[in-house]
């Protein structure tokens with residue numbers, strides 16, 4: 001085998017055997033006779049930022065709900081960090097989901113909303129504060145930290161990170 005081809009094959013094998021953070025295989029969902037999600041294979045390695053793009057009704061939210069465990073599939077499997085979580089409870093998956101019709105606490109500031117799950121997980125206040133700042137910087141929204149949800153545009157509220 002030429003050296004170049006051999007190197008290429010090794011790289012392919014390494015990529016294939018690398019642990020995928022998230023993997024779906026032939027994942028599908030029906031509502032009665034209606035196919036909301038046709039069998040879908042998805043592989044997301046650690047650290048990858050993935051955007052799902054498709055027409056309205058193409059199954060994007062259906063796929064994300066299945067991955068988060070908010071609904072159950074009719075076929076296929078879901079693996080997170082290599083473990084089969086297809087029918088596992090949502091809390092076992094450590095996945096956050098920001099809904100299109102967003103679910104922010106109206107009486108809390110944006111920073112408090114983002115920090116709330118961290119508080120629930122008993123993260124020390126100083127560390128939680130740093131994490132809130134980090135994610136707000138990440139989405140270029142540090143200036144909205146002290147605003148209430150009603151003081152944000154609808155589109156920005158869907159961009160807010162869940163912690």
Ligand SMILES: Nc1ncnc2c1ncn2[C@@H]1O[C@H](COP(=O)(O)OP(=O)(O)OP(=O)(O)O)[C@@H](O)[C@H]1O
Pocket residue numbers: 031034035036037054055056057058059060061062063100
């Ligand atoms: N609970 C339900 N019962 C019946 N059909 C449903 C249900 N939820 C979703 N669907 C249908 O499944 C299909 C996929 O819906 P989904 O919400 O996943 O689309 P989407 O790609 O997220 O669309 P959008 O871009 O508008 O958010 C749509 O045709 C939708 O009407």
Ligand SMILES: [Mg+2]
Pocket residue numbers: 060061062100
């Ligand atoms: Mg959707």
